[in-house]
Amino acid sequence: MIRSDNGTQFTSKAFANACEELDMEHExxxxxxxxxxxxxxxxxxxxEDECxxxxxxxxxxxAY
Incomplete structure (x- = not known):
């Protein structure tokens, strides 16, 4: 399970598809x-502050 806010990066179809492919529940x-x-x-x-x-x-x- 992954918990997130409702930011645009977490409401996109790409993110939803990735969660589905990885068999992850998104809360x-x-x-x-x-x-x-x-x-x-x-x-x-x-x-953000330190890096x-x-x-x-x-x-x-x-960056990675």
């Missing part, structure tokens, strides 16, 4: 309730 939190997904929200904030905003990546591979 969405209610709108405007980031506290229900606090651990991942904190992780994304730390990732993504400090470096300029030339490709997806380099």
């Amino acid at each position: 969405r939190i209610p709108p405007r309730t980031p506290n229900m997904n606090a651990h991942i929200e904190a992780f994304h904030r730390i990732l 993504l905003s400090r470096h300029e990546f030339q490709s997806d591979v380099e």
Whole structure:
């Protein structure tokens, strides 16, 4: 199972198809309730502050 907010990246058909292909259940939190997904929200904030905003990546591979 994967839990996410209702951001556009998680409501796309491509994401839904990937979940189906990987046999993953997708659970969405209610709108405007980031506290229900606090651990991942904190992780994304730390990732952005500590890595993504400090470096300029030339490709997806380099960022990975």
